[in-house]
Amino acid sequence: MATVDLNSVFVRYDLKKEVIEKSVSTSKDVLLQAVITAVVDGDEDAIPGAVNAAFAAHDPMDIIKDGLVKGMAEVSRLWDEGVYFLPQTIISSDAMLAGIEICEEKMGKAMDKKGVVITHTAEGDIHDLGQKIVNALLRANGFEVVDLGKDVPVDDVISAVKKYKPVMVTGTALMTTTMTAFKKIASRLTHDHNELPFVCGGGAVSLEYVNSFDTGIWGKDAQQAPGMAEDAVSGKSWSQIREKYNG
């Protein structure tokens, strides 16, 4: 069994001491642990070496699940506890995505996708960081993400829905001046009799606002996205998903 000295990781990040004393989810497998560490560390350069080494004992799917995604879960935990800030999570998610790409190449085909999710950041809003995290978590959990990017006009969201037939749509907004686009998107979709769950989140977006229009589900944080998408795939309606998460 390998012991990995996470202290060195935390020292480098200038982190608070109490975190080190908390239990950190790790793998007993030295190869997978190296993958986890590279993700937690946000060390994209270390990812190819760690992932390729892990192929000696693990199939690519397991490396994704027990290495890359597990590392990102650790990053999410550090984020939740206020230890990691956004730059670290972006760098970690880059590392995770680089690793997933290597695993997918090894498998010879992309992972079977559970369904399509369209993500976007509201028109006028250049803060697409929350969306990036949502994308990474959805992909890591086996969804195909159609990433419309930031500053997306309402019309583009509507035509993407027609084209890709997603199970769910997400919108993020960090600016108070941009979030009103979400209500327009929801009403355009329901007008077309398309009652897709429309998950909205981000700094400017409140539960009250999102629940004020049909199909709107408020996303508290990026981590909820994969669970909501699973529910949508399993046939739950927007109102059932809203009830579950927004109670």
Added chain:
Amino acid sequence: MSEMSNRERFLAKMAGQETDRTPVFCADQTATYEQMEHLQAFWPEAHCKAKDMATLASGAYHMLGFDAVRVPFCQTIEAEVLGCTPKHAGREGLPSIDVHPFKIGDPVKPLPDNFLELGRIPELINAVKMLKEEVGDKVAVIGGIIGPYSIAASLVGVIDILKMSFKNPEKLVPYLDLAEQAGTALAQALVEAGADVICIEDMMASMDMISPKIYKTSVAPWETRQIKSISVPVILHICGNLDLIIDDIAETGVTAISVEPKVDAPAAKEKLSKYDRFIPLIGGVDAVTTLYSGSPEQVAQVTVDAINQGYDMIAPGCSIPPGSTLENLKAMVIGAQRQKAD
């Protein structure tokens, strides 16, 4: 005490003096669709033309009863002049930055000598002059500039600046230098045009974006340099929860701090009370849940509570959502009057 004019009230509180009631204003954009209709000054013209900009901004005094008026409405004026391509958003929205001109590592030219004559800057300067002439004796005039880190983010892209702030902040120095010089030059011009106060919006320096360590390394030194160069009182507005950096912000030398309600106001006040100057805490009303989605009564009550909690000046915690109702906006002033009467 006898009733003060809006301007007297605002400037007295900024200077730490007694006021007849708590001042009310917004450190960020103030325009709403109802004001546009009433004043017949609309976006996008009000982003580009001095007359429309000043007319729409004056609504904060004429229609809302705020103690300060403020221009501009958008956050792209300096960045556009420095080479960013803005994307215009028509009548309903604010321009955003579409194309970031630099990749980190690209060389940076010095600030052009004619910087103040470029792009929409002359219009902004004129708008301040017009506001000063038309309402400047009754209400405080705030000139808005964008903070160094936020302009730098427009220059190189948000994700790239965040990553580099973490990995190798030294590489950001040329962009931060240019951004600071641009904002400072604009601030000085706005002061000469008649601005009583400068508000620096450094929205990218939010803890939703960066860490306290990055604030210390890549934000505070440039904000400090900028604030030192401005000859009038300076408000610094940063979004998000600032509990971890209130002291760092105070140490920039800023006059007053504008925050979102996410901030622990009593704790912030206690920290600020340790400085030998009075540092007003501005904010208290959530721009979305209260101002946009709430009722006038809720807005008034939140205002009363915020004053009792320690806020020295009442303002939305962020830009006013342009769909907010006049009744809700006016309820902030009503709340401040009611709190005084209680």
